[in-house]
Amino acid sequence: MDQVKPKGAGKSSFELINTNIFKQMLPIRQGGVILDLACGKGMYSVFLSQLAGPSGLVYAVDLWEEGLGILEENAREKKIDTIATIKADVTRQIDHIEAHSLDLCLMATVLHDFKEMNADRIVLKQVRNLLKPGGRLAIVEFKKMDGPPGPPEHIRLTPEETEKMVTAEGFKKVKSADIGDYNYMMTFSSPG
Template identity: 80%
Template sequence: MDQAKPKGAGKSSFELIDTQILEQMLPIHKGSVILDLACGKGLYSLFLSQLSGPSGLVYAVDLWEEGLEILEQDALKKEAANILTIKADATREIDIEAHSLDLCLMATVLHDFKEMNADQTVLKQVL
């Protein structure tokens, strides 16, 4: 059974940002372990993959299966082997080892949580 496409699926703010400024602002170095929470089709994930390099790891998490498949195809084309996609609900506990992340990026996601009526306790943990 096909899952309904989430309301915000397919949209991204990535095309609107200055990636040089983003790179300067994020504390990412080669080998960083990053969570791109609610990654969609993974434009930020691909960017973060370049910054963290082959020794780094980007967990790309989303409920939108089609978006994750698009990301996996793009990652193969760009030889971004350091991206691990995970189909999961960003408002629930995600199976990633505690204290293993250097950074969590949530780009244009919080409004979706409000729309989903996400549990406030979960949102406080995420924030």
């Protein structure tokens, strides 16, 4: 298999966060429809599927086929049938998800990568189109400090940089919090 592993693939910030604070920040109801954008191995996807319950749906989208395979195997072992994996380059187009159908989109420690690739505006516009009016975008990022864990400090985003980038695409900030020693989280409401 000649597949190139996308930048950052294989690592997850999920093990670094306080899941109680993370859960409190998310407006997830039973039956919610959620997108885990650039999900990697899907540790967040599995957690989100538990919050949305058996009537919910989590789209787990990534370009990294091996990571999606790991997620599918993990979901089978845990008897989770509410996660739909989609292989897609989210900097181009996300097919298979209807416009204005999502209650929530999670971008966990990936916005800095999109920014570095100059694809942040494209991705945020797609997310805005997929979210229901008033739907939520949740962003987890690494605090702007020296690592590890996480990416080099020079590509990390401060909360102010994240807020400016996201609100420039029409989103409104709802709240923010530290969710561990290394990460912060911000939630935004989509226009409409």
